[in-house]
Amino acid sequence: DAGITQSPRHKVTETGTPVTLRCHQTENHRYxxxxxxxxxxxxxxxxxxxxxxxxxxxxxxxxxxxxxxxxEDFLLTLESATSSQTSVYFCAIxxxxxxxxxxxxxxxxxxxxx
Amino acid sequence: AQRVTQPEKLLSVFxxxxxxxxxxxSYSGSPELFWYVQYSRQRLxxxxxxxxxxxxxxxxxxxxxxxxxxxxxxxxxxxxxxAMYYCALRYSGGYQKVTFGTGTKLQxxx
Numbered sequence: 001d002a003g004i005t006q007s008p009r010h011k012v013t014e015t016g017t018p019v020t021l022r023c024h025q026t027e028n029h030r031y032x033x034x035x036x037x038x039x040x041x042x043x044x045x046x047x048x049x050x051x052x053x054x055x056x057x058x059x060x061x062x063x064x065x066x067x068x069x070x071x072e073d074f075l076l077t078l079e080s081a082t083s084s085q086t087s088v089y090f091c092a093i094x095x096x097x098x099x100x101x102x103x104x105x106x107x108x109x110x111x112x113x114x
Numbered sequence: 115a116q117r118v119t120q121p122e123k124l125l126s127v128f129x130x131x132x133x134x135x136x137x138x139x140s141y142s143g144s145p146e147l148f149w150y151v152q153y154s155r156q157r158l159x160x161x162x163x164x165x166x167x168x169x170x171x172x173x174x175x176x177x178x179x180x181x182x183x184x185x186x187x188x189x190x191x192x193x194x195x196x197a198m199y200y201c202a203l204r205y206s207g208g209y210q211k212v213t214f215g216t217g218t219k220l221q222x223x224x
Contacts, residue, residue, distance in 0.1 A: 106157060
């Protein structure tokens with residue numbers, strides 16, 4: 001395993017309900033990212049974190065919030081889910097900070113908002 | 115602003131034929147470019163990065179700063195190469211976020 005797990009793997013929720021997705025890493029990396037993957041759009045950055053309690057917005061952050069109270073956990077919350085948020089959500093960590101490596105991705109969470 | 119363009123949504127080639135997946139970027143600084151691959155219903159995996167000039171699974175990619183391109187090539191396609199391929203640009207500033215292209219689906223026909 002790549003040291004990064006996402007939960008749940010699948011979720012169906014109703015419009016208007018809050019939803020929280022979890023990303024857990026075991027590699028003590030400082031940087032963590034949340035992306036959504038949609039056909040025709042590729043991957044788009046929602047939020048990212050550069051340390052405990054240090055987060056910032058990505059390009060599609062509206063309707064989403066994040067929290068990082070521990071190095072290993074990065075939570076993504078859909079405050080009031082809408083059908084447009086039906087997507088596959090990927091968490092990523094940046095390999096070896098300071099080195100020129102890419103990202104390691106989680107397995108994704110497939111979220112359906114009905 | 116930085117941008118990655120992958121002009122082809124789908125590329126179909128026959129097994130044994132050469133493959134070229136196109137990627138163009140726009141960025142005013144010094145780019146770091148990557149190719150990621152996603153096999154059916156799996157997580158994205160780093161395929162290669164330009165700075166290491168490596169060859170992975172027979173794929174290579176050369177950064178052409180004059181043409182702002184980073185095309186992915188393989189001389190002989192194999193069925194197991196069928197997947198979604200994403201070109202990505204890591205840019206400095208803003209905690210080195212990565213911008214992805216929209217992806218190209220490679221279909222290798224037996």
